[in-house]
Amino acid sequence: xxxxxxxxxxxxxxxxxxxxxxxxxxxxxxxxxxxxxxxxxxxxxxxxxxxxxxxxxxxxxxxxxxxxxxxxxxxxxxxxxxxxxxxxxxxxxxxxxxxxxxxxxxxxxxxxxxxxxxxxxxxxxxxxxxxxxxxxxxxxxxxxxxxxxxxxxxxxxxxxxxxxxxxxxxxxxxxxxxxxxxxxxxxxxxxxxxxxxxxxxxxxxxxxxxxxxxxxxxxxxxxxxxxxxxxxxxxxxxxxxxxxxxxxxxxxxxxxxxxxxxxxxxxxxxxxxxxxxxxxxxxxxxxxxxxxxxxxxxxxxxxxxxxxxxxxxxxxxxxxxxxxxxxxxxxxxxxxxxxxxxxxxxxxxxxxxxxxxxxxxxxxxxxxxxxxxxxxxxxxxxxxxxx
Amino acid sequence: xxxxxxxxxxxxxxxxxxxxxxxxxxxxxxxxxxxxxxxxxxxxxxxxxxxxxxxxxxxxxxxxxxxxxxxxxxxxxxxxxxxxxxxxxxxxxxxxxxxxxxxxxxxxxxxxxxxxxxxxxxxxxxxxxxxxxxxxxxxxxxxxxxxxxxxxxxxxxxxxxxxxxxxxxxxxxxxxxxxxxxxxxxxxxxxxxxxxxxxxxxxxxxxxxxxxxxxxxxxxxxxxxxxxxxxxxxxxxxxxxxxxxxxxxxxxxxxxxxxxxxxxxxxxxxxxxxxxxxxxxxxx
Ligand SMILES: Cc1ncc(COP(=O)(O)O)c(C=O)c1O
Numbered sequence: 060x061x062x063x064x065x066x067x068x069x070x071x072x073x074x075x076x077x078x079x080x081x082x083x084x085x086x087x088x089x090x091x092x093x094x095x096x097x098x099x100x101x102x103x104x105x106x107x108x109x110x111x112x113x114x115x116x117x118x119x120x121x122x123x124x125x126x127x128x129x130x131x132x133x134x135x136x137x138x139x140x141x142x143x144x145x146x147x148x149x150x151x152x153x154x155x156x157x158x159x160x161x162x163x164x165x166x167x168x169x170x171x172x173x174x175x176x177x178x179x180x181x182x183x184x185x186x187x188x189x190x191x192x193x194x195x196x197x198x199x200x201x202x203x204x205x206x207x208x209x210x211x212x213x214x215x216x217x218x219x220x221x222x223x224x225x226x227x228x229x230x231x232x233x234x235x236x237x238x239x240x241x242x243x244x245x246x247x248x249x250x251x252x253x254x255x256x257x258x259x260x261x262x263x264x265x266x267x268x269x270x271x272x273x274x275x276x277x278x279x280x281x282x283x284x285x286x287x288x289x290x291x292x293x294x295x296x297x298x299x300x301x302x303x304x305x306x307x308x309x310x311x312x313x314x315x316x317x318x319x320x321x322x323x324x325x326x327x328x329x330x331x332x333x334x335x336x337x338x339x340x341x342x343x344x345x346x347x348x349x350x351x352x353x354x355x356x357x358x359x360x361x362x363x364x365x366x367x368x369x370x371x372x373x374x375x376x377x378x379x380x381x382x383x384x385x386x387x388x389x390x391x392x393x394x395x396x397x398x399x400x401x402x403x404x405x406x407x408x409x410x411x412x413x414x415x416x417x418x419x420x421x422x423x424x425x426x427x428x429x430x431x432x433x434x435x436x437x438x439x440x441x442x443x444x445x446x
Numbered sequence: 447x448x449x450x451x452x453x454x455x456x457x458x459x460x461x462x463x464x465x466x467x468x469x470x471x472x473x474x475x476x477x478x479x480x481x482x483x484x485x486x487x488x489x490x491x492x493x494x495x496x497x498x499x500x501x502x503x504x505x506x507x508x509x510x511x512x513x514x515x516x517x518x519x520x521x522x523x524x525x526x527x528x529x530x531x532x533x534x535x536x537x538x539x540x541x542x543x544x545x546x547x548x549x550x551x552x553x554x555x556x557x558x559x560x561x562x563x564x565x566x567x568x569x570x571x572x573x574x575x576x577x578x579x580x581x582x583x584x585x586x587x588x589x590x591x592x593x594x595x596x597x598x599x600x601x602x603x604x605x606x607x608x609x610x611x612x613x614x615x616x617x618x619x620x621x622x623x624x625x626x627x628x629x630x631x632x633x634x635x636x637x638x639x640x641x642x643x644x645x646x647x648x649x650x651x652x653x654x655x656x657x658x659x660x661x662x663x664x665x666x667x668x669x670x671x672x673x674x675x676x677x678x679x680x681x682x683x684x685x686x687x688x689x690x691x692x693x694x695x696x697x698x699x700x701x702x703x704x705x706x707x708x709x710x711x712x713x714x715x716x717x718x719x720x721x722x723x724x725x726x727x728x729x730x
Binding site: 182361364369373382383390398399401403441 | 459729
């Protein structure tokens with residue numbers, strides 16, 4: 060049975076057109092693009108076409124795109140690579156709600172003598188821009204890394220204003236746009252970011268392929284040392300099938316952006332309104348005015364997220380949670396905690412994330428199942444209003 | 447997903463004995479919302495001095511619900527002395543095993559049972575509260591709890607201690623202490639068992655759950671109505687020992703005199719009705 064898949068911020072279904080596009084590179088055209096013979100050499104043209112498709116999605120020049128093994132590699136390369144290439148970058152500014160792919164390298168730098176500022180967010184998940192300016196004024200050339208949109212709440216950051224500020228102070232600007240790509244329009248011609256990360260499996264390409272935008276003139280030290288691929292910026296024989304798939308996925312995303320955006324946002328809003336109508340003691344996390352169209356983080360008081368997910372899964376619905384029990388550690392979501400979401404609400408948080416494949420019938424199914432799940436689990440809970 | 451046994455999923459999907467026995471012989475409450483799980487266990491003795499009925503309410507994940515449900519089934523028909531000998535291992539075995547990272551759910555069951563038996567015997571939980579220093583501040587776990595879990599489950603690593611008790615699963619600052627306790631226990635294990643007093647019970651968390659609920663009650667009954675009259679509101683963010691973290695909303699949030707409101711209204715009321723040691727702070 061096909062699940063009602065509402066966990067698209069974790070990963071997405073590879074688009075059939077994308078799989079078709081990459082298929083030849085796993086069967087007949089499996090040559091090495093660096094080879095000096097036509098069998099391999101012909102493959103190079105498809106890699107370069109994919110580079111154009113990726114560049115086009117974000118308004119970049121193809122020469123400013125390198126392919127990476129995943130989004131995490133892009134974030135690590137951007138942060139560690141730009142600091143390693145520029146001795147003057149001693150200060151790193153980021154936010155407390157970044158993905159671990161950004162936070163972990165920043166904390167690694169902090170442990171190795173760099174000065175790192177982690178900007179706080181308010182209860183709606185928004186960055187305080189005056190705090191950013193203070194950090195920029197604190198002295199020294201800074202690398203600032205702020206995500207375009209948050210994966211847990213969908214909150215969108217004012218990256219254009221942030222990047223303009225960073226450039227005013229002469230710093231370097233990176234943005235993890237992994238969740239924003241394909242959902243919002245991104246244009247590096249009008250937003251002065253130096254580095255920007257993309258990941259294939261969040262935009263209907265397969266897992267294990269990403270891209271990093273590096274603005275012309277910005278220097279990074281490569282993370283992987285070895286061959287001369289990607290103009291010496293990322294060694295290793297190219298994942299050609301993945302690259303072609305990412306290119307195809309970007310082209311589709313660009314074409315479908317506006318239609319997808321409106322349709323998905325309407326379904327998401329229907330889901331949220333339906334839940335608010337049917338369930339009591341619920342809250343929506345994050346700034347609802349500046350949010351990805353596909354994401355909804357909702358907290359249910361008195362019950363725990365993992366239990367909700369198992370009940371939903373029994374009904375064929377896939378979602379995720381910020382609760383401690385689902386985090387793999389014992390700590391609940393760092394994003395919701397730092398937003399000051401009451402602990403009662405963090406452990407009972409559920410994230411629904413939609414995609415272009417989500418249907419109205421699926422949302423109706425969730426609205427039928429979820430209130431029963433919430434009632435059942437609340438009837439077991441010592442915190443429910445009944446006691 | 448976790449690799450839960452069929453029996454765990456069965457008890458999660460069809461929990462037995464849900465509810466509260468109104469005229470219970472013993473009541474045990476452990477955990478808190480902040481810790482991510484909590485269990486209220488009640489039991490009633492029959493004429494034959496055996497447990498005639500047991501009921502539970504649980505806030506927690508699938509394995510916490512299943513462990514609680516299993517516990518109520520296991521203790522029915524036991525004498526109190528027999529029930530007292532139920533270990534967390536027994537609960538896990540009854541369920542056909544639990545993933546190691548989820549063993550703390552079975553420990554919570556055993557702790558609630560202990561509290562309920564103590565309550566039945568008229569022992570004051572506050573005395574137990576003092577037993578043992580808190581080692582893990584993130585989850586409020588005492589040294590005695592850690593030692594007991596090491597002994598009863600023959601634990602050999604800090605990671606295992608975290609899986610069984612949650613201790614060390616947060617900021618990790620207590621890891622050196624946990625290592626020292628582990629080393630000490632392992633040295634002791636090589637020599638004959640200590641007399642029973644070392645098996646000191648801890649119960650700091652009983653009051654934690656009660657505390658949170660009392661705070662919520664007092665806020666709802668005495669504090670909110672007053673603030674709302676002035677167009678404000680208050681939200682409980684966290685309870686960490688005796689530190690109560692709140693957020694003021696609406697008018698109160700921007701109010702020049704909000705510090706005044708906090709100390710004079712909120713803290714005074716909570717101290718009066720909950721416990722005099724509470725300190726109320728506003729979330730920054
Ligand atoms: C915001 C954000 N950054 C980074 C990543 C990591 O990307 P990848 O899984 O491709 O390494 C993810 C996805 O998990 C993400 O949502």
